[in-house]
Amino acid sequence: MGEFRPISVHHALGGGPVADTLLWRKCYGGVMLLIGSTVMWVLFERAGYNFLSFVANSLLLLVVILFFWVKSASLLNRPLPPIPDLDISEESVLIAADEIRVWVNRALATVHEIAVDGNLRTLVLVAFGLWMVSCIGSLFNFLTLVYIGVLLSLSVPLLYDTFQPQIDEKLIVVHKNMSVVLKIVDLILQNIPMAQKKQKKTE
Incomplete structure (x- = not known):
């Protein structure tokens, strides 16, 4: 058994903007994520607001604002709204597909160990994991679980780093x-x- 070697939490999280946000090194990102997730949870879970209606109304408001902004800009000789060119590069799609492929292959390998190799240990571990997920899911709905996950991601890495x-x-x-x-x-x-x-x- 090898020795337990501590590593930097920031490095383990990737060392990028996501790590800075989760460790509160950029307070703006952490505060915005916390406020945004809390507002979403209150709207959909407590106020009973419908997610589809919220998305549609938000897009409608955005489209109307952009339309009148463009019209007023042409009449008053003002600059157009600063909208960047929205384009998904082929490289980013390939990176996402490669990451998804890795997770799918892991899942298929686990299924192969259970169904073909008859690995009882893997079956027990998978069954226990699914049972735990079922128990947790019976206590909270999906939106609340996502909100709890956001709160944990903003607190556990910081506590561990401290x-x-x-x-x-x-x-x-x-x-x-x-x-x-x-x-x-x-x-x-x-x-x-x-x-x-x-x-x-x-x-």
Whole structure:
């Protein structure tokens, strides 16, 4: 077992604007994300506002504002609205497709381990994960889960970055205990197919 080597949280998050936002190094981005997600959650979850109506009304307001802006600009010799050229590059599409392909291949490999190889350990882990998701989903709806995810993403990385040495000590202990538990589970699961084969031979 290798030694636990702490790494920079900022580097682990990619070291870009997203990392700066999650670690509150750019307070503007974190505040805007927090306010925006809170407003959305209050509108759709508490006020009962319909998501489709909200999108349609927002687009309608934007189109009307842009239309009158262009008309007034041509009459008053003012500059046109600063709208950039909205174009998705082929490179960005290929990067997104490659990332999606990686996740799809992982999912297919997991299915192959369960359905073809008969890996009982993978089946137990997947079943436990899906059961946990089902339990959490029964407590909250999807929008609330997304909002909780935003709150956690704005708080957990910052807390870990602040108290990394203390948290790493606890994680090392948890990692050692989990390794022992997984070894015991592997031994149990490896003996189950052998018992089944012995029963088939006696039949």
